[in-house]
Amino acid sequence: MIFEIAEIEVHAGQEEQFESAVAQASPLFRQAHGCLSMKLERGIEHPSRYRLVVGWNSVDDHMLTFRNSESFQRWRELAGPFFASPPKVEHVSCVLDAFS
Amino acid sequence: MIFEIAEIEVHAGQEEQFESAVAQASPLFRQAHGCLSMKLERGIEHPSRYRLVVGWNSVDDHMLTFRNSESFQRWRELAGPFFASPPKVEHVSCVLDAFS
Numbered sequence: 001m002i003f004e005i006a007e008i009e010v011h012a013g014q015e016e017q018f019e020s021a022v023a024q025a026s027p028l029f030r031q032a033h034g035c036l037s038m039k040l041e042r043g044i045e046h047p048s049r050y051r052l053v054v055g056w057n058s059v060d061d062h063m064l065t066f067r068n069s070e071s072f073q074r075w076r077e078l079a080g081p082f083f084a085s086p087p088k089v090e091h092v093s094c095v096l097d098a099f100s
Numbered sequence: 101m102i103f104e105i106a107e108i109e110v111h112a113g114q115e116e117q118f119e120s121a122v123a124q125a126s127p128l129f130r131q132a133h134g135c136l137s138m139k140l141e142r143g144i145e146h147p148s149r150y151r152l153v154v155g156w157n158s159v160d161d162h163m164l165t166f167r168n169s170e171s172f173q174r175w176r177e178l179a180g181p182f183f184a185s186p187p188k189v190e191h192v193s194c195v196l197d198a199f200s
Contacts, residue, residue: 002144003141005151019195019196022196022198023196023198026196026198026199029198029199030198030199036200037198037199037200038196038198038199038200039194039196039197039198039200040194040195040196040198041103041192041193041194041195042192042193042194042195043190043191043192044102044159044190044191044192044193045190045191046190049190050195051105051192055200059144090143090144090145090146090149091143091144091145092141092142092143092144092151093141093142093144094139094140094141094142095119095140095141095142095150096119096122096123096126096138096139096140097139098122098123098126098129098130098137098138098139098140099126099129099130099137099138100136100137100138100139100155
């Protein structure tokens with residue numbers, strides 16, 4: 001399992017609408033091939049900065065299969081209007097889960 | 101519960117030593133007041149870039165209590181030598197946990 005981390009800056013004042021759009025879009029991820037989890041984090045120091053954290057079986061499940069699907073188009077239709085700039089996307093793997 | 105996200109660039113070639121140092125330091129976090137979880141994520145596109153993700157009861161538990169403790173000094177003694185630049189630290193809260 002790997003994680004997509006998309007850092008998304010939202011137009012100031014549109015945070016609530018953006019959060020609703022992400023919630024509305026979540027079934028698109030839940031139904032996506034290889035998609036295992038999805039959460040949205042909001043910055044405390046930077047309240048217009050979000051991190052969408054999506055668990056995938058592989059980077060290809062995200063970057064090839066999902067990105068080329070209609071669900072990705074629909075996701076961008078729902079959430080894209082609130083983006084203040086293009087999201088910065090990276091992938092990470094967990095190398096230490098010390099405690100929780 | 102909030103999360104500290106510390107983005108840490110490590111000197112290339114020292115990744116393994118850094119990961120060992122973080123594992124060795126994990127009891128310092130586990131014992132810290134208000135500390136609830138700790139994990140270390142490594143970049144897939146940028147393998148010298150890590151994200152230390154630490155759950156705290158509050159930002160103050162991290163920035164006031166922990167930062168002014170001997171445990172923080174010890175953490176920096178252990179992991180600091182591997183930092184290629186000062187860590188970028190932010191705090192986030194989870195606003196949507198859609199599924200997992």
